[in-house]
Amino acid sequence: VTDLIERVHAGDTRAAARLCRLVDDRVPGYRAFLAQLSRDGAPAPVIGITGSPGAGKSTLVDRLIGAYRAVGKRVGVVAVDPTSPYTGGAILGDRVRMQRHFEDPEVFIRSLATRGALGGLSRSARHVTAVLVAWGAKIVLLETVGVGQDELDVTLVADTTVVVVSPGQGDDIQAVKAGLLECADVFAVNKADRPGADNTVRDLENMLALGALTGSAPATPGHGHSAVRLDRSSGERAGEWTPPVVKTVAATGDGVLELVGRIGDHGAWNETPQGRARTARRVASLLGTELRNSVAELVADALAGDLSTAVDDVLAGRRDVDGAIDALLARFGLDPGAAAGRK
Numbered sequence: 001v002t003d004l005i006e007r008v009h010a011g012d013t014r015a016a017a018r019l020c021r022l023v024d025d026r027v028p029g030y031r032a033f034l035a036q037l038s039r040d041g042a043p044a045p046v047i048g049i050t051g052s053p054g055a056g057k058s059t060l061v062d063r064l065i066g067a068y069r070a071v072g073k074r075v076g077v078v079a080v081d082p083t084s085p086y087t088g089g090a091i092l093g094d095r096v097r098m099q100r101h102f103e104d105p106e107v108f109i110r111s112l113a114t115r116g117a118l119g120g121l122s123r124s125a126r127h128v129t130a131v132l133v134a135w136g137a138k139i140v141l142l143e144t145v146g147v148g149q150d151e152l153d154v155t156l157v158a159d160t161t162v163v164v165v166s167p168g169q170g171d172d173i174q175a176v177k178a179g180l181l182e183c184a185d186v187f188a189v190n191k192a193d194r195p196g197a198d199n200t201v202r203d204l205e206n207m208l209a210l211g212a213l214t215g216s217a218p219a220t221p222g223h224g225h226s227a228v229r230l231d232r233s234s235g236e237r238a239g240e241w242t243p244p245v246v247k248t249v250a251a252t253g254d255g256v257l258e259l260v261g262r263i264g265d266h267g268a269w270n271e272t273p274q275g276r277a278r279t280a281r282r283v284a285s286l287l288g289t290e291l292r293n294s295v296a297e298l299v300a301d302a303l304a305g306d307l308s309t310a311v312d313d314v315l316a317g318r319r320d321v322d323g324a325i326d327a328l329l330a331r332f333g334l335d336p337g338a339a340a341g342r343k
């Protein structure tokens, strides 16, 4: 493995692919492999591309790859493969749409199966991103499926989140998840060749101007708990970021350079005091989410064998559900009652 990691650091694509697989399969010791990866050098920004299925994310990613390649950047792409109940086979379409870049040795496209695991996207995406950065990616594009929690979780991982909407997408903006609108750093109104694009742009701009996307910011994405809010209330406050709205036609490439420009602007804003503060809130939220996921997994694994006994106890009326949980957690020295007074 040390040899493999050396080859990844030397920019070997096959080695990177192998390491991605090992890490994805979480083979024993995979965390040690990750720890050996170099984090030297300029960090590569992670650009999340999210939005409903069919909005044109993959087509847009294909264009973005082209744009970043044109300025000589090595590009890593992580496309979430839904082994999920939602959209079997979507990755095949993604491959087709990004096909022309599969031959480019400076582009590494990796599809991920999140397998519906808790925090699946966030964890796998972080791991693969670490491999891609060690391999030499100067920018990482992370495309979500656009369904369920992954759509929101991406905002925990991405330095810049691009929300892709397209005109005629149901009730347009109303159809975009509230949480997602609040997490957008840049909006791409794609399929601008279609009627209705200007309305969609106007709707978004009105909502931004009215602060409709702000103030009411609900919980941060991440499994229903809010450790921290990605609060954008009073977006007009000095130094705060107001998401720009860019019209794109991914099918032809129109507007893509403009989009690249706005993504760059947001990257620069991330380095300002306000941007750094926002990143700190995001990382706190990510850590909180991952901690909950890890604890939940460890506890569930460790107690798997005891669960059926607990079920029997509840069914037989020997304990109620809370009592059964208390008994299970007591094995870890944990007492849910102690947390009860806290809110």
Ligand SMILES: Nc1nc2c(ncn2[C@@H]2O[C@H](COP(=O)(O)OP(=O)(O)O)[C@@H](O)[C@H]2O)c(=O)[nH]1
Pocket (backbone or CB within 6 Å): 051, 052, 053, 054, 055, 056, 057, 058, 059, 060, 093, 094, 097, 146, 190, 191, 192, 193, 194, 248, 249, 250, 251, 252
């Ligand atoms: N008219 C038009 N169609 C587009 C545009 N961008 C993507 N599409 C089409 O929309 C469909 C869905 O695109 P895809 O990139 O797979 O969307 P994703 O599910 O968000 O990744 C495909 O048939 C694309 O060819 C665009 O700018 N204009």
Ligand SMILES: [Mg+2]
Pocket (backbone or CB within 6 Å): 057, 058, 059, 094, 143
């Ligand atoms: Mg896609």
